[in-house]
Amino acid sequence: MCPLLSPLFLVVLLIFLTTTFHSALAAVSITTSKKATKVTKTLSGRIEMCLSCHHERPDKAHGRDVLGCSVCHLGNPLAGTPFEAHKGMILNPGDLRVAQKTCGQEGCHVEQVKDIKNTLMSTNRGIISTLRYYWGETDDNNHALTVEDLIKPDHPQSLALDYFRKLCGTCHLWLPRNSMPGFIAEKGGGCTACHNKKPKVAPGKKGERHPYITRDIPMENCVRCHNRSGRIGLSYQGLYESEGYGTPYEDGELSAQELPDGRFVQKIQPDIHYEKGLVCIDCHSQKELMGDGRQRAHFYQQVEVRCTTCHGGQQTLKKLLAYQESKKKFPMLNNLVAAPGGTIALKGKHDGKLHPLKPFSEAKCRNQQHENLSCQACHSPWVPQCYGCHVRYQRGEKQLDKLSLKETFGNWKEFRSYMRFESPVLGVLKDEKGHEASPEVVILVPG
Amino acid sequence: MDPHSTSSGARQCLDCHANPKTLGLGYGSFYQEGANSWGFEPSCWVNKDLFGQKRRLDAFVDTEGNPLVHLGRPGLRPFNKRELGRIVKVGFCLPCHKNMEDPVMKSWKKDTQPTPCTAYRKLTGMED
Known part of the structure; x- marks a missing residue:
């Protein structure tokens, strides 16, 4: 007998239809009568x-x-x-498609909403232009193509852009919140991607909770995206992404130190700033992150605060503090404070503590032989290094396009030969005008 | 890039001047070939099965200063031959003249050729 006609199946079907119908009626009665x-x-x-x-x-x-x-x-x-x-x-007012009418309306955060659409976290311009340059599709890595352009229907395609859409396209502020399955659901959402943390106020009468909107951006919000490529969000916390075997085993089982996306990590030496209690927003200021309205191609053009901003000595800090207190323009740092003893310290935005700012050593850091070295060249003892990075493309298989949210032909998968955490390789960077006269010694990472 | 693994202490002199990996040559060892000549013995070999690649995955540059990788930022490159030579030669003096407090290192100029002192001559096989 056909299983679909068995008595048991019919009984189950009847129960299912009855309960569904009743639920539907109940829902309708709530929405119409209340x-x-x-x-x-x-x-x-x-x-x-x-x-x-x-x-x-x-x-x-x-x-x-x-x-x-x-x-x-x-x-x-x-x-x-x-x-x-x-x-x-609108469920998520922070969504960049509507933010001008919500967060960015007159009397609220008008300038910030205008600015944020031009920052790299919205445009992904650096990723897109470097990828196209790497793959030989453009002759330089400064092209102005952005995520906002790519989400428009029928935008011209290329292999590099298809790769971006399929593999990179979840880490930008245009991504609608909860549009992706699993751990990616928490990514994106415009303003909400960053200014949202676990509620710390009491729930409503029936236990309802509203997202807690904050300026004290939790580090986990940054690391949700900044954990691949250079892995800076992981390295900062002293987390090294190990190979995918789940080692070192714990009681015969795979390591419990696993990221939400299934990658295993091991704890090693974290960044000194993390050890002292500083979080991302202590160094990366509002204008640096949310922008000044000007669109830039790369992160190094958007970064304002350098090591020497804080560690350049008390004279430099006095000027910065005076500027901060004058409130004429947006200060580079807004958490400098006069500390006991006449010094200037950094007040942690998260921990509220005063962090002394030690100046760099003139003798060690500015001697003639090493004057061209970047601070990172000496003070970064390790960096994750991924060797033999390569990708596989299968034209006949489908994969989710994270910008259009549709499955399209072309399936990409990334591989690497091996990964190590080691002392960084050094190389040379010409100055911005391309002059070789005073090149800077910087860190190179294999790709 | 900034790896965000900052430490208050700096890397040691030998970590750059005697470490071919730091200089972009890959894993291996330096050896001295004469007063002012040096060589590099890699400890990894080329994997010829890897998509026909003719280079080691751990190397950015060869000893002649030829770049082996395409870096993603214009103006960014591995050390060239002259720079490699200048850095490596300091490494041969470091076993005796250990840090910047040492008078030899204090007076070191960028293009200094190591003086063939007795220890150096013995180390490099110039003298028995």
Whole structure:
């Protein structure tokens, strides 16, 4: 007998249909019959009926009594019924497609939303242009092609761009939050990608939780993306990505030190700044990360704070502090403070502690023989080095295009021959004008 | 790049001046061929089965200063032959003149040719 006609199958089917139908009815009755019973006037003077049903509590600055819901999430706060109120609503106001109407609206973060669209975290311009240059598709690595261009339908394709779409395309701010499966779901989301941390305020009446919006960007938000290529987010914490065997074994089982994406790591010497309690945003300032509105091709053009900014001595720090206190323009650092003893220290944005800033040694760092060495050339004892990096392309197989969110033909897979953490290889970098007169000795990494 | 593995202490002199890996030549050892000539013996071999590659995966440059890899940033290159020679020669003096506090190292100029002192002559086989 056909299994689909067996009595047991029919009984199961009947139960399934009945419960589904009842659930559907219940859902409909909730969305049609429920009406807002409470009208709230927020501190900003807006009338909101959303708060009649919603009890989530955001952070203080975006508090429910201050802004209500619709300032950020749009919709119709005066509708009174869920169906009407939720029309045109936005779940993630930080999404760059809508941020101008939400986070970036007049009176809020207008400039920041304009600027952020031009930064490398949104454009990925450096990755795209370097990839195309590497693969011989362009004659230099400064082309202005961005993620925003690539997400437009029918943008011209190439092998390098297909590779970017399939393998690199999850680490940019245009990625809609929760659009990807697994650990990638937490990536992207525009402003929310960074300014979001685990709620630390009490949940609403029914246990609802609102994302906690913060300026104190947790390091995990940065490392969610900055853990591949140079692996800087891992190295900073003293995590070395080991080979994929799960060694060293623990009690006969694979190592428990595993990243969300399945890569195994081992703990080794972390960065001294991490040991002292500093997080990414202590050195990488707002303008450096969110930009000044100007589009740049590479991270080294966007970086403002250098080692010598903090370790250049008290005279340099005094000038920086005076500039910070004058509030004329955006300071390079905004966490310098006058410390006891007349010195200037860095106040940790996360730990709130005062960190003394020791100057570099003139005798050791500025002697004639070594004056061209970058600080990193001597003070970076190790770097992950991936040898024999290569990729396989299978034209006939499909893979998810992370920009269009569709499966398309062409499947890429990355391989490496071996990976080591070792003292870095050094090489020479000409100055920005291409002059060889005073080249800088810098770190090279194999690709 | 900045590897974000900063340490307060710096790398030791030998780590650059006597380490072919740091200089981009790959794993192996330096040897002295005369007063001012040196050679490099790699400890890895070319894997000829690897997509027809004719070079070692650990090398950025050969001893003649010819770059072996294409780096992703214009203006970025491995050390050239002159620079390699200048750095390696310091390494042969480091067993005796260990750091920048040493008078020989203090007065070292960029293009100094190592003085053939007795120890150096013995080390390099110029003298028994």
